[in-house]
Amino acid sequence: MEDKNKIFWTTDEKEKIKIEQSKIVMYLEEKGFAKVKLSDEQYMLVRLKNNRIRKTAIEEMADIIKHYLLDVLGNDAVYEVFAKGVTTYLNKGKFSLLKTVDLVEDRDERDLARFFFKNVFCEITKNGIKVKPYSELEFPIWENRILDFEFKMPKNKTKGQFEAFCLYLAKEDELRLEAMRSFLGYLLHRNKDRGEDKAVILYDENMGLKGQANGRTGKTLLSQAISKCKQVEIFDGKEIKIGSWFKNQRIDLTTDLIVYDDLNKNVSFEKFFPMISTGIEVEKKHKASFYIPKEKSPKLLISSNYVVTGPGGNSDMGRRYEYEIANYFTADYTPKDKFGVMFFDSYWPNEEWSKFYLFMMQSVQLYLKKGLVKAEDINLRKSRLTSSTHPEFFEYANDYVQTNTWQNKRDFENLFKEAYSVDVTAHKMYKWLENYSNNIGGNFETKSQNSEYLFKIEKGNDGARVD
Template sequence: MSTLWTSEVLTDIALRISTDGAIRFWDEDEQGNPQELSNANIIRYLNDFLPAVGIYNLPEEGIKGIPELAMVFVFENRVEKINPRQFESLVRKVLDEAGYAKVNQLMHFKKSKFYGKDVLLSVQRIEGRTLLRDNNSSSFGFFLNGYVEIASDKVTEIMSYSSLPGNSYVWNDLISHRKYLTPALEIRSGDRHFRDFVANLSRDAEGALSDQAFERLQIVIGYLCHRFHQESQRKCVVLMDRLEDDNHIGKSNGGTGKSLLIRCLSEVLNVISLNGKAFKRSTEDRFALAGVTEAHELVNFDDASERFSFESIFPHITGDFYVRRMRENPIAIPGDRAPKIVITTNHPMEGSDISHRRRQILVEVSSFYRQLLESEGKTPADVHGGMELCGSEWSEHDWNEFYQFIFECIQIYLKKGLPKHNEQSETYKRVQLIRRCGSAEMLDALVEILEQVSASGEEWFSEQFYAVTRSSVPQCSQTDATLLGLLKDVAEENGYLFNPHKNGLIDKQRLSGERWNRWVALGLDQSTKKSGGSYQKDDRVTVFRISKDGGAVEKNALELLMEQS
């Protein structure tokens, strides 16, 4: 990002100063020499000269809603924050450029009157101006030669910043240092480097392009590039390597293009990348987010480890974005202006309950580029014209293709919104369940029990389940309550219904009639109650049924009730 006050801009301002006497705050004698500066000159300096140069104070909402002033330089509706040193440097350069170096000399001897703290606070404020922001139905792209508006059904041609709507302004650090040229011709298929790159990230396990995965990734890119928060759709995007089998659990492969994708998005977003490996529950640094400012639009936790503390960023995903800095009071970026969050990782994220899932949008990335590197030694640059994606060798044509694809992604997101459900591959689901169960052996034992109980349509005793599980998995160390909870989790993930006749709740029945006979036949009459002593006839015990549709369970439960009545 280049500074707003370029040599061309300074020349333009200097020309206005030299040709418009009303702007000049100093007095001159008959020979044109500037006179000593008085308090009246200082007032004209504040009221006339600084606004003509484009220097103002901009009221901003600070911490806890308390207004703060930020000194800014404004040119053609573009705004850039400046500090006191830059303020002085800008004034001096403009005066020198306009040919008034002697005025600078006079000001030097009254420096505090023109550049001191009291003066900074007395600079005129910008009133009635609003920052041009993305909204619910549109987004804006800012370029060196103007801006475009992206809506779900159109992308405008490039427009001048002087034509910004509604007396609004744009932060200069959001403006690309490149130009956008409205395409005169349709981009050839062979030149669609970025589109092809995203398509390769969306290939399935057999290497074929998955249209569903491609659209999902487009929607996620559009979501990240849309600088607006819908309160109900605030999510953290998780870009993860697609696992081909559960043998990759705990292994760090990478090389799939996830980080490269985020680096490309930094061409249209203000991105801050943080070390995802360092963000762990046990060693979490309270100041890990210290570098995040309100200017950032995307926080990238790059290459997160298996131990990434996802729960620690819950509040940042759905609430205000709190930032702690060493020896400073914490600051809160309001939720509607908070940066979005993306995590790149080679591992499934810890946690799969509703609190985790409702805050995540998972995108599994193809291993296309990693396999290509391993088999042929080729990098993404080799695949895409021998040039680094979004690199210095790209032509204007390549950049236009990139921008057009980003606009297309935003349009698709504006039309469809984020996916309602997290689509996960079967391998990903299995890996998550293995983590929760503690081993693949335990997961397989639970799945086998679910299949058996469902197929038979019969009622099982919980004690029967515990005995069978521990027999199948001798190293089992989980408590009875944990095992039953795991069975419910595995049932839900695999499409089974646990006690559907009880809406998933525990079912307690008396050991009477046929049920007592089954209990004895299974040898459970020798088992011990948690309260001590053995089970007796007519004691109440926990039972469950499993079904794929629930119908057979309800029928059998009714039959049992009739038998016992």
């Protein structure tokens, strides 16, 4: 029952009511209202209750006071005074008097992750998953971390529909499924202390072949699956405009993952480097910006129907983890056609929800144990080279480049021109050969000898780069 002795007004001998503004601030603090510092110029109003914290606004404060005056005390007279001067009693100046609390740090630990459900929370380590009651939770959490589901361990051990779906995306190959589970686990683990600062990039296995941009294979459903477990902001990658898209207005302190779905082919991966390696500047409309440092910033997932281009080199490739999705599903054959249900809708059985969450937590467990597992490329090398050279160049180079052997560059170039009727400059051919060498993990060298211009792509016997 609510305490009826919280008085933040006075009544004089003429029964005139006066709201005491310092006491109304104290009353709000007792109700859990406070502010969190985001930057030197910006604070956020929050409410902490039952070890859970969330963003709040003036409307909730007004509702709390209205409820107390009318429903608890039945004091219409005081409420009338409050209602007439509400903008005086509740305003930005008054909010600055609220106590400042530390920003809640409920991100995962380096070797431990947590899923929060309505009834329990789960702790995941490389050794297993423990289901715990909230009485054992020793720190406050953001309220929006709590998933709207009462989790119970599945009654039977048969594979769930979502896991079966993932196996199809992995070409029904257990090794590729392990790699998929590792990147799902990486994206679900809300921690950046493991030294794997990478964006996950998803492609279709037939991307770019025969000049087509394939889609509808299940990439988007994977990002939706993660959004059922963590705080995810999904952006339409086709709508990104170079030079104006780092406003990040929808990103918040509790955002765990940013998704750029179907990325515009003209956007360079280099534009994401600061987001991956340093942190994120967030600009809210009509508010001062604030900065989320790298260790607290969201991870990044990109899906694309084209090879995501970048500057190349170690700084580029070291920031990306790429995975090709099998073209098992299409626009004409969807997961609903296969399984007879829509994943994640209100009709999906609770047992499937439980199996789904268990699969996702087991994916985190796998990641904590093995890190990011790399899958073998299917067509990615060919697609990457084709996008940066000519559609026929990959096959031509595969046939005519002799590794570890000096070759005449002019002869190589002229033969390509004759075979494919392509007008290519000497400089462009140099860049194509350099790209091909990088693509197969070789060292590209050139030299002039007896008026001839020669090139060599050197590779070790194991196919590794020779330094």
